[in-house]
Amino acid sequence: MVRFLLGRLAVLIPTFIGVSIIAFSFIRLLPGDPVALLSGERVMSPERHAQISAQLGFDRPIVVQYLDYIWGILQGDFGTSIVTKRPILDQFSALFPATLELATCAIIFAVVLGIPAGIFAAIKRGSFFDQTIMGTALVGYSMPIFWWGLLLIIFFSGTLQWTPVSGRISLLYFFPPVTGFMLIDSLLSGQAGAFKSAASHLILPTIVLGTIPLAVIARQTRSAMLEVLSEDYVRTARAKGLSPFRVVGIHALRNAMIPVITTIGLQVGVMLAGAILTETIFSWPGIGKWMVDSVFRRDYPVIQGGLLLIAAIIMIVNLIVDLLYGLINPRIRH
Amino acid sequence: MLKKMTFAAALAAATILSGAANAKTFVYCSEGSPEGFDPGLYTAGTTFDAAAHTVYNRLLEFKKGTTETEPGLAESYEVSDDGLEYTFKLRPGVKFQTTDFFTPTRELNADDVIFSFDRQMNSENPWNQYVAGGSWEYFAGMGFPELIESIEKVDDMTVKFKLKRKEAPFLANVAMPFASVMSKEYADKLEADGNMAQLNQKPLGTGPFQFVAYQQDAAIRYKAHPDYWNGKQPIDDLVFAITTDAAVRYQKLQAGECHLMPYPNAADVEAMKANDDLKVMEQPGLNVAYLAFNTTQAPFDKVEVRKALSMAVNKQAIVDAVFQGAATPAKNPIPPTMWSYNESIQDDPYDPEAAKKMLEDAGVTDLSMKIWAMPVARPYMLNARRAAELMQEDFAKIGVDVEIVSYEWAEYLDRSKAKDRDGAVMLGWTGDNGDPDNFLDTLLGCDAVGGNNRAQWCNQEYDDLVTKAKETTDQAERTKLYEEAQVIFKREAPWVTIDHSLSVVPMRKEVTGFVQSPLGDFAFDGVDLAE
Numbered sequence: 001m002v003r004f005l006l007g008r009l010a011v012l013i014p015t016f017i018g019v020s021i022i023a024f025s026f027i028r029l030l031p032g033d034p035v036a037l038l039s040g041e042r043v044m045s046p047e048r049h050a051q052i053s054a055q056l057g058f059d060r061p062i063v064v065q066y067l068d069y070i071w072g073i074l075q076g077d078f079g080t081s082i083v084t085k086r087p088i089l090d091q092f093s094a095l096f097p098a099t100l101e102l103a104t105c106a107i108i109f110a111v112v113l114g115i116p117a118g119i120f121a122a123i124k125r126g127s128f129f130d131q132t133i134m135g136t137a138l139v140g141y142s143m144p145i146f147w148w149g150l151l152l153i154i155f156f157s158g159t160l161q162w163t164p165v166s167g168r169i170s171l172l173y174f175f176p177p178v179t180g181f182m183l184i185d186s187l188l189s190g191q192a193g194a195f196k197s198a199a200s201h202l203i204l205p206t207i208v209l210g211t212i213p214l215a216v217i218a219r220q221t222r223s224a225m226l227e228v229l230s231e232d233y234v235r236t237a238r239a240k241g242l243s244p245f246r247v248v249g250i251h252a253l254r255n256a257m258i259p260v261i262t263t264i265g266l267q268v269g270v271m272l273a274g275a276i277l278t279e280t281i282f283s284w285p286g287i288g289k290w291m292v293d294s295v296f297r298r299d300y301p302v303i304q305g306g307l308l309l310i311a312a313i314i315m316i317v318n319l320i321v322d323l324l325y326g327l328i329n330p331r332i333r334h
Numbered sequence: 335m336l337k338k339m340t341f342a343a344a345l346a347a348a349t350i351l352s353g354a355a356n357a358k359t360f361v362y363c364s365e366g367s368p369e370g371f372d373p374g375l376y377t378a379g380t381t382f383d384a385a386a387h388t389v390y391n392r393l394l395e396f397k398k399g400t401t402e403t404e405p406g407l408a409e410s411y412e413v414s415d416d417g418l419e420y421t422f423k424l425r426p427g428v429k430f431q432t433t434d435f436f437t438p439t440r441e442l443n444a445d446d447v448i449f450s451f452d453r454q455m456n457s458e459n460p461w462n463q464y465v466a467g468g469s470w471e472y473f474a475g476m477g478f479p480e481l482i483e484s485i486e487k488v489d490d491m492t493v494k495f496k497l498k499r500k501e502a503p504f505l506a507n508v509a510m511p512f513a514s515v516m517s518k519e520y521a522d523k524l525e526a527d528g529n530m531a532q533l534n535q536k537p538l539g540t541g542p543f544q545f546v547a548y549q550q551d552a553a554i555r556y557k558a559h560p561d562y563w564n565g566k567q568p569i570d571d572l573v574f575a576i577t578t579d580a581a582v583r584y585q586k587l588q589a590g591e592c593h594l595m596p597y598p599n600a601a602d603v604e605a606m607k608a609n610d611d612l613k614v615m616e617q618p619g620l621n622v623a624y625l626a627f628n629t630t631q632a633p634f635d636k637v638e639v640r641k642a643l644s645m646a647v648n649k650q651a652i653v654d655a656v657f658q659g660a661a662t663p664a665k666n667p668i669p670p671t672m673w674s675y676n677e678s679i680q681d682d683p684y685d686p687e688a689a690k691k692m693l694e695d696a697g698v699t700d701l702s703m704k705i706w707a708m709p710v711a712r713p714y715m716l717n718a719r720r721a722a723e724l725m726q727e728d729f730a731k732i733g734v735d736v737e738i739v740s741y742e743w744a745e746y747l748d749r750s751k752a753k754d755r756d757g758a759v760m761l762g763w764t765g766d767n768g769d770p771d772n773f774l775d776t777l778l779g780c781d782a783v784g785g786n787n788r789a790q791w792c793n794q795e796y797d798d799l800v801t802k803a804k805e806t807t808d809q810a811e812r813t814k815l816y817e818e819a820q821v822i823f824k825r826e827a828p829w830v831t832i833d834h835s836l837s838v839v840p841m842r843k844e845v846t847g848f849v850q851s852p853l854g855d856f857a858f859d860g861v862d863l864a865e
Contacts, residue, residue: 032744043785085465283577285551
C-alpha cells in the first residue's frame with residue numbers, strides 16, 4: 001500500500017511539471033497581449049507598454065519567467081493577478097469551496113439517482129422502464145447546459161417561485177466565511193433559516209451540474225451490470241437459490257462498480273474544472289468562471305496558477321479513486 | 335461588531351421581503367465583479383460603480399444626468415488667467431467613513447487631495463507600487479503625467495494644480511473615478527500596520543456609502559455613510575448582487591431579488607416594458623460605433639469615395655438588426671447627450687443610386703475592400719460580424735466587393751492602429767469624462783494618427799479647431815469650436831458614423847430617485863424605495 005502510494009506520488013511529480021509547462025506556454029501561444037488589454041480601446045503608448053511589461057516581468061526571457069514562476073510555486077507563491085492585483089492563492093481559496101460544494105452535491109445527486117437507475121434498467125433489460133431510463137439519460141447527456149439551466153430558473157424560480165434564482169444564499173444572511181462551504185457556514189452562523197436558504201440555493205445548480213454525470217453514470221452502471229449479470233458466478237449464485245437482492249446487490253454490484261467508480265472519478269474532475277456554465281447561469285462564485293474570465297483577459301498568472309491548482313486537485317481525486325478500487329475489489333488491493 | 339453587522343444586514347434584508355419600513359436595503363444586480371476597490375488602479379466601469387461612485391468623492395462631480403461638472407469635495411475653484419493654474423477651495427466639514435479597525439481623527443483637508451494624486455504621479459511615493467504590478471492606467475491615459483507640473487498645498491483647505499500647458503478638459507478629468515480622493519490618515523495607518531494592500535480591499539472615503547464587505551464574485555455590501563456631507567442616504571443598506579448573465583438578472587429582477595439591473599438583453603426589453611412590476615429608463619449612451627477608412631490609402635484618400643461609401647450604408651437596418659432598435663443611427667462622432675453636439679448637421683442620406691454614381695464620377699470601379707469586424711460585443715456594437723455583413727450587402731449594391739476580416743481582440747486593437755493598414759475598421763468608443771475633446775481630439779486629432787485615430791486622418795483645419803478648443807476655458811466658445819469641427823468632420827467623412835447605442839436600465843416600479851448617467855455610471859446616491 002505504502003509502496004503503491006509512493007509510486008503514484010512519484011508519477012505525480014513529472015505530471016505536475018508537464019502541466020506547469022503546458023499551462024505556462026499554451027496561454028502565451030494564444031494571440032493577445034495582456035498589457036494592451038489593460039487599456040481596452042484606449043491606445044497605450046509604446047513607452048508605457050514597455051514600462052508595464054517590465055513591471056510585470058514580461059520583458060524577461062521566457063525561460064527566466066518560467067523558472068521564476070516555478071520558484072514562486074515551490075515557495076507557495078502562485079503569483080498575483082494582472083487584473084485584480086490580488087494573490088492567486090487568496091482568490092482560489094475564496095472561490096474553490098463554492099465549486100467543491102456544488103460539485104459534491106452534484107456528484108451525490110448523480111450517484112444516488114444514476115446507480116439505482118442503471119441497475120434497474122439492467123435488471124429489466126428491454127422493458128419499457130429500461131427504455132425510458134436510457135432515453136431520458138440520452139436526453140440528459142445531450143442537454144445544452146445553458147438552456148437547461150435557464151429553463152429550470154424560468155419554471156421553478158420564475159413561474160412557480162419555489163427556488164431562488166441565483167447565488168449561494170439569500171442576501172438576508174450575511175456572515176463571514178469560516179469553511180467557505182455555505183451549508184456548513186450557515187449552520188455555524190446560528191442564524192435561523194440560513195441553512196435552509198443555502199440548501200434551497202443549491203437545488204437547481206446541483207440538478208443542472210449533475211444532469212450529464214447522472215446520465216453518464218446511469219448508462220455506465222447499466223452496461224457494467226449487464227456484463228456482470230451474464231457471468232457464470234452470477235448464474236451459480238442464482239442456482240444456489242440466493243435471493244435476487246443478494247445476487248444483484250452483493251455479488252454482481254460489487255464487480256459492476258469498478259468501471260462505474262472510474263467514471264465517477266472522471267466526472268468529478270470534469271465537474272471541478274468544467275462547472276463554468278452552471279456557475280455563470282447561477283452566479284455561483286466558483287473557479288470555473290474565474291478561469292474563463294482570466295483566459296479572455298489573458299491574465300497569465302491566474303491561468304497558469306489556477307490550472308496547476310486544479311490539476312493538483314484532479315490528480316488527488318484520481319488517486320483516491322485508485323485507492324477505492326482496492327476497497328471494492330480485493331484482486332487489485334494494493 | 336460583526337454580530338451587530340450581521341443583525342443589521344439580516345434586518346435590512348428582511349425589510350426588502352416584507353416591505354416593512356424601518357431599514358431599507360437596495361439590491362443592485364451588478365453585471366460583474368470589481369477588479370478591486372482602488373479606482374485609480376483600474377479602467378472598468380464595473381469597478382468604478384462598485385468603488386468610485388459608492389465609497390469615494392472627487393473634487394468635482396458630474397451633475398446628475400449630465401456630462402457637466404459641479405462642485406464636489408471642492409466647493410469652488412479658480413482658473414488663472416493664463417489657464418495654467420487651477421486652485422480648488424475644499425469643502426469644510428467633510429467626514430470620512432470608518433472601518434472596524436480605523437476611526438478617522440480629522441476631516442478632509444489638502445493633504446488627502448495631494449496624497450490621492452501624488453501616489454499616481456510620483457514613483458518615489460511608497461503608495462505608487464503598493465500592489466504588485468499596479469499601474470495608474472487612467473491617470474496615464476488622460477495624459478496627467480505630462481500635464482501636471484505640480485500640486486501644492488496653499489493652506490489646509492486649498493490646493494493648487496499647476497499645469498504645463500493649457501488644458502480645458504482638466505476640470506472634467508478631475509471628476510473622473512481615477513481622481514477619487516482617499517484618506518491620507520487611513521493610508522498612513524495601513525502603511526504603519528504593514529497592511530497596504532487593504533487600501534484596495536477595504537476602501538474608505540467620503541462618499542455616500544460605506545464599504546462593509548465583499549464576498550468575491552458573489553456580493554458587495556455597503557451601508558449609508560451616516561455623516562455624509564451631502565446628507566444621509568434615504569436607503570440604509572446597498573447590496574451589489576453580482577449576476578453576470580443578463581437573462582438571470584432579468585429573472586432576479588422579476589422575482590424581486592433585486593431592484594435594478596444594468597445591461598439587459600436587447601430581446602428582453604419589450605417584455606420588460608410590458609411588465610407591470612417594472613419600469614424601464616432609456617437614454618443614448620455616451621458612445622459611438624464607426625467604420626474608419628484608412629484615409630492615407632487610395633482610393634480612400636478621396637473624399638468623394640468616402641462620402642459615397644457612407645451614403646451606401648443603411649444605418650437604420652444595422653440598428654434594427656443588431657440592437658433591435660435599442661440604438662440610434664449616428665451622424666456625428668460625438669453622442670447627442672454630449673454638450674456641443676451639432677444638431678444642425680445633416681447626415682449623409684442613404685442613397686445607393688447616388689452613391690454608385692458618385693463612385694463612378696470619382697473614377698473608381700471594381701473596388702474591392704476589407705471591412706474589419708471586432709470579435710467581441712461592445713456596448714456600442716453588440717454584433718460586429720452581423721453589422722459587417724449588412725454593410726457587405728450594402729456595398730455590393732454599389733458594386734463594391736467586401737471581404738470581412740477579424741482577429742483576436744487584443745490583436746485587432748493592435749493591428750488596426752497601423753498606418754499602412756488596409757481596409758476599413760469597425761470600432762467604437764465610450765466616453766471617459768463627458769468632454770467632447772475625449773472624442774474629437776482623442777480619436778481624430780493629428781497626434782492620434784497611428785494610435786487611437788484609426789482613420790489615420792490628419793486635417794489641419796479640423797486639428798486647429800480642436801486644439802484651440804482644448805486650450806480655451808470658456809465653455810460657450812469651446813462649444814462653437816467643436817460644432818465647427820463636426821462640420822468639417824462630416825464634410826471630410828473619415829468615418830462612417832454607425833450608431834450610438836441606447837443605455838437601457840430596467841428597475842422595479844418602487845425605485846425612485848435613480849438618475850441615468852450619460853456617462854454610463856450606476857450611482858445610487860439619492861435612490862429610494864417607495865413604500
